[in-house]
Amino acid sequence: MSARPADLMGLTEAEYDNAVEILGRHPNQVELGIFSVMWSEHCSYKSSKKWLKQLPTKAPWVIKGPGENAGVIDIGDGLAAIFKMESHNHPSFIEPYQGAATGVGGILRDVFTMGARPVANLNALRFGSPDHPKTRHLVAGVVAGIGGYGNCVGVPTVGGEVNFHPAYNGNILVNAMTVGIAPADRIFYSAAAGVGNPVVYVGSKTGRDGIHGATMASAEFSDDAEEKRPTVQVGDPFTEKLLIEACLELMQTDYIVAIQDMGAAGLTSSSFEMASKGGVGIILDLDQVPARETGMTPYELMLSESQERMLMVLKPGREAAAEAIFRKWELDFAVIGHLTDTGRMQLRMHGEIVGDLPIDPLALASPEYDRPWVPTPPPAPLDRGHIAAPVDLGEALVRMMGSPDIASRRWIWEQYDHLVGGDTAQRPGGDAAVVRVPDAGGKALAMTTDCTPRYCKADPVQGGRQAVAEAWRNLTAVGARPLAITDNMNFGNPQRPEIMGQFVGCVEGMREACLALDFPVVSGNVSLYNETNGTGILPTPAIGGVGVLDDVTRMATIAFKATGDRIVVLGEATGHLGQSLALRELCGREEGPPPPVDLAIERQTGDLVRKLIADGHVTACHDVADGGLVVALAEMALAGKLGAEVGLPKGDASPFALLFGEEQARYIITVASRYESAILAAAAAAGVPAAVLGQVGGDKLTVTGQLSVALATLARAHEDWLPGYMSAPAAA
Amino acid sequence: MKAKVHVTLKNGVLDPQGKAIGNALSGLGFTGVDDVRQGKYIELDLAEKDPAKARESVEAMCRQLLANTVIENYAIELVG
Amino acid sequence: MKAKVHVTLKNGVLDPQGKAIGNALSGLGFTGVDDVRQGKYIELDLAEKDPAKARESVEAMCRQLLANTVIENYAIELVG
Amino acid sequence: MKSAIVVFPGINRERDMALALKAASGKAATLVWHRDSALPDVDLVVLPGGFSYGDYLRAGAMAAQSPIMRAVKDHAARGGRVLAVCNGFQMATEAGLLPGALMRNAGLKFICRNVHLKVANASSDFTGHYQAGQVLSVPVAHHDGNYFADQATLDRLEQEDRVAFRYCDAEGRVDDDTNLNGSRRNIAGILSEDRNVLGLMPHPEDATDPQLGGTDGRGLFTSIVEALS
Ligand SMILES: Nc1ncnc2c1ncn2[C@@H]1O[C@H](COP(=O)(O)OP(=O)(O)O)[C@@H](O)[C@H]1O
Numbered sequence A: 001m002s003a004r005p006a007d008l009m010g011l012t013e014a015e016y017d018n019a020v021e022i023l024g025r026h027p028n029q030v031e032l033g034i035f036s037v038m039w040s041e042h043c044s045y046k047s048s049k050k051w052l053k054q055l056p057t058k059a060p061w062v063i064k065g066p067g068e069n070a071g072v073i074d075i076g077d078g079l080a081a082i083f084k085m086e087s088h089n090h091p092s093f094i095e096p097y098q099g100a101a102t103g104v105g106g107i108l109r110d111v112f113t114m115g116a117r118p119v120a121n122l123n124a125l126r127f128g129s130p131d132h133p134k135t136r137h138l139v140a141g142v143v144a145g146i147g148g149y150g151n152c153v154g155v156p157t158v159g160g161e162v163n164f165h166p167a168y169n170g171n172i173l174v175n176a177m178t179v180g181i182a183p184a185d186r187i188f189y190s191a192a193a194g195v196g197n198p199v200v201y202v203g204s205k206t207g208r209d210g211i212h213g214a215t216m217a218s219a220e221f222s223d224d225a226e227e228k229r230p231t232v233q234v235g236d237p238f239t240e241k242l243l244i245e246a247c248l249e250l251m252q253t254d255y256i257v258a259i260q261d262m263g264a265a266g267l268t269s270s271s272f273e274m275a276s277k278g279g280v281g282i283i284l285d286l287d288q289v290p291a292r293e294t295g296m297t298p299y300e301l302m303l304s305e306s307q308e309r310m311l312m313v314l315k316p317g318r319e320a321a322a323e324a325i326f327r328k329w330e331l332d333f334a335v336i337g338h339l340t341d342t343g344r345m346q347l348r349m350h351g352e353i354v355g356d357l358p359i360d361p362l363a364l365a366s367p368e369y370d371r372p373w374v375p376t377p378p379p380a381p382l383d384r385g386h387i388a389a390p391v392d393l394g395e396a397l398v399r400m401m402g403s404p405d406i407a408s409r410r411w412i413w414e415q416y417d418h419l420v421g422g423d424t425a426q427r428p429g430g431d432a433a434v435v436r437v438p439d440a441g442g443k444a445l446a447m448t449t450d451c452t453p454r455y456c457k458a459d460p461v462q463g464g465r466q467a468v469a470e471a472w473r474n475l476t477a478v479g480a481r482p483l484a485i486t487d488n489m490n491f492g493n494p495q496r497p498e499i500m501g502q503f504v505g506c507v508e509g510m511r512e513a514c515l516a517l518d519f520p521v522v523s524g525n526v527s528l529y530n531e532t533n534g535t536g537i538l539p540t541p542a543i544g545g546v547g548v549l550d551d552v553t554r555m556a557t558i559a560f561k562a563t564g565d566r567i568v569v570l571g572e573a574t575g576h577l578g579q580s581l582a583l584r585e586l587c588g589r590e591e592g593p594p595p596p597v598d599l600a601i602e603r604q605t606g607d608l609v610r611k612l613i614a615d616g617h618v619t620a621c622h623d624v625a626d627g628g629l630v631v632a633l634a635e636m637a638l639a640g641k642l643g644a645e646v647g648l649p650k651g652d653a654s655p656f657a658l659l660f661g662e663e664q665a666r667y668i669i670t671v672a673s674r675y676e677s678a679i680l681a682a683a684a685a686a687g688v689p690a691a692v693l694g695q696v697g698g699d700k701l702t703v704t705g706q707l708s709v710a711l712a713t714l715a716r717a718h719e720d721w722l723p724g725y726m727s728a729p730a731a732a
Numbered sequence B, C: 001m002k003a004k005v006h007v008t009l010k011n012g013v014l015d016p017q018g019k020a021i022g023n024a025l026s027g028l029g030f031t032g033v034d035d036v037r038q039g040k041y042i043e044l045d046l047a048e049k050d051p052a053k054a055r056e057s058v059e060a061m062c063r064q065l066l067a068n069t070v071i072e073n074y075a076i077e078l079v080g
Numbered sequence D: 001m002k003s004a005i006v007v008f009p010g011i012n013r014e015r016d017m018a019l020a021l022k023a024a025s026g027k028a029a030t031l032v033w034h035r036d037s038a039l040p041d042v043d044l045v046v047l048p049g050g051f052s053y054g055d056y057l058r059a060g061a062m063a064a065q066s067p068i069m070r071a072v073k074d075h076a077a078r079g080g081r082v083l084a085v086c087n088g089f090q091m092a093t094e095a096g097l098l099p100g101a102l103m104r105n106a107g108l109k110f111i112c113r114n115v116h117l118k119v120a121n122a123s124s125d126f127t128g129h130y131q132a133g134q135v136l137s138v139p140v141a142h143h144d145g146n147y148f149a150d151q152a153t154l155d156r157l158e159q160e161d162r163v164a165f166r167y168c169d170a171e172g173r174v175d176d177d178t179n180l181n182g183s184r185r186n187i188a189g190i191l192s193e194d195r196n197v198l199g200l201m202p203h204p205e206d207a208t209d210p211q212l213g214g215t216d217g218r219g220l221f222t223s224i225v226e227a228l229s
């Protein structure tokens, strides 16, 4: 290509000019493709970089923060937890089963690339309105895809979250998270080193699938997106399982210099990242790349997003021994190049140089935008006088329990093998999943994913804080010490200042919460342009939190345990209905400011809860979240198959607001009656408001003078909604 | 009237099933199998007697349900 | 030489997939679908040029691997 | 009791099984690689759960043809015990060690949850520690657990008291409503003619640790250990 091409493959004119300057000539097709993917939003983070830098990433227990394939934290006993969350939003909308399945495959690779055996998967999902004609099909496909992949690979899928909202009608979110465990002194990184060292390709063969997926993930949808039908990637979980075993076996040796999975933009981004991090050049012999199809061009080989592939740099002379391991696992293994001191990426095929690009200038010159943004205007306060509270609060509770965002997700998690591995101590359905660390005494990891997008929309800063705080709270509620988070920033088109303002606001809120809670960000992912025809999704910074329980026998669960146990509420009731689920589901209004998050109170309350659980006096614990106090009580009752009788919490709001309001930093705990006074004293000493609300027992949930509903009625509402919805005939 | 529908993966789409079968066959000692592709075969008993109408309706079934046209092709054959 | 293999469930073996497709079709408003059966369709590219030998070898593949004769029948068709 | 677990590349419950065997017998099981053609000298061979070779064609179909399977068959023919769980059960039927076949769940979905099992045979080496009619709570995790055999085979299994477990509810009711996956006659596990091979879909190995939600699967391991020592 000696002249300016008509199709700049997604680059702007200015970006193209910059590319010409870097090369000193016009790029050829494969080179242009490489510029295009390397400078895409997905690979370069060009709109988000400036802001992401503000997130706290350090703590004494952080071994490796953002910048590698996944984040690494020290969990004691010489072990590290390695985790990350990643989106597969666009592919899952186009082909829900394969899109979600390959999303799981991709995030697994990010984690085992670093030397960890994956021990748990989670998934944060957002779908459109249940009434939207595509929603059912998308839910069915995504859930089957996540299960289909994770179950076969043999990694338990132990948690996640699901929301439904019309803002996701044209852009669903599929965020997958993997947590793995590795010896803390055997972490593998991606910086290439050692001129002359062999560059090795392992895994599946390369086909023509998913070419330009990275740029697709960086573009908006329009109505004809489905017509474009980019080649969808098909996942092969069995091959992934082989790849995990083979890589972990190779990692027992000292043959590996650097390793990197081939994710978005395949061979291009993996080779560039390895070379650029290590400050070396690389020469790739494209004839050696194992190809699934004949006649593949350099462009196709470099940009294919075929799944289940990895790139490694080995120590010299170790090729044969490494190859033997991959052959044992029946995987392809090929030396496809070596490291050079040229600082250039050189591509050779059929004896010719087919591409030649300087690595650092390309990587360093990758665009970084300070996009214009406007802060989200504060929402108008909610006028309490104008809220028509439902007359029958019992009926209101039943409706809430069967509403799409609260109804039981059993239909989903029963399609996931959440037990494989023999270490799942807390199954889905509680505040956080708990998985024992294999062969480490009683140590266990707790994990959760959280975000309340309707809060983020109304007030990005509070929403960002709340997402982090809720993850921290959910880990605390099982008794774990929260350690760090991964995030998945899902937003609309960053070229619109309002959307950029949402992003900036959420990051600010997250930053504050991470600092206040000693809960740093160690990895993450950004997914922008989640828009269809100019309408963006709700801002959704999904947070994946990980914590540690030193003694799994001290783990708390949400289920009521014994008749007569006292129910204690920690935290203050103000009856905050703004942006509450009850306001939306029962009054049809999405209004007002979200509940404010006071991080000092959050910390104080959570620290107390954790201590009380560790002391062994707490028989059940649940944080108060969507649906407020009474929904949390109902969830505890259903989990324990035991009712309760409680009074209204004190506060100068209506019973409706006190029961369904969503003020933050609150937990419900139960204790045997003989510990009641000790618990109250401990709370007083910690400066945390605590009140005995009632006690466990019976087969009804009763709020004296307000409502009394049989557990069986609540159970039916809670359990029947999702299966009922999913089995209704598909719309034509 | 009976409709026989074949649903096969489009060219270029990875076929893990076919690949696995190919590997297994060679493991069993069957040589000379160059490629294996696996698809679905669906038989429908239709009340409709008119071939044109039957085909039209099966076409619609394929597009809406039987085939995932993002990655699969379908072929319809009517008998009887 | 190409072999096309159809693997179908035997009569009397309930076909959950076929039944689910039938239900889904009627949910989509397709009427007049009396029965649906789902099977597998496998295409093999063979190096063998001799039809008799090819058939014999594919027969063996079916018996050993491609079909489970407790529940399935198979049919082989050779082309090219 | 000396035991071996056969490891296929896509097996994923070997660890769960090894933990349960170790806890019950005090001895670590030997892991045997699928490409090996001989078994070590053991009393019990376990075919564990997972996705042996991906299970893309039919669950267990390819594993049934693997070299090690011939050795497992010989072991069984000599009267050696074989415990075949989940994917192992699928392999065992595919290999002809047990009659019938395991088809896609009637609901077509993967199912992972605790289910109730009614002990139908409480006199085998695998089930001696249970009472006939006892109801257990044990997890399942499978997509293809819908047991099929023709009427004659089913009648024979029942006449010969070879049905080991049936799906039921907490009260032990066995009927269509408590049939998890469409299995003929609610069958969850069966014994071979000589009662030395047990195949079952549920995972007793995942119900042996109180920390992980129940110990009803322990009886099965205690039974084998006692019978074989
Ligand atoms: N997609 C999913 N996959 C697996 N588990 C899920 C999924 N969605 C929700 N869950 C589980 O359901 C339970 C309730 O979820 P959620 O209401 O989001 O909890 P919380 O309010 O405590 O964050 C949790 O245990 C969660 O892990």
Ligand SMILES: [Mg+2]
Pocket (backbone or CB within 6 Å): A430, A431, A474, A622, A623, A625
């Ligand atoms: Mg919670």
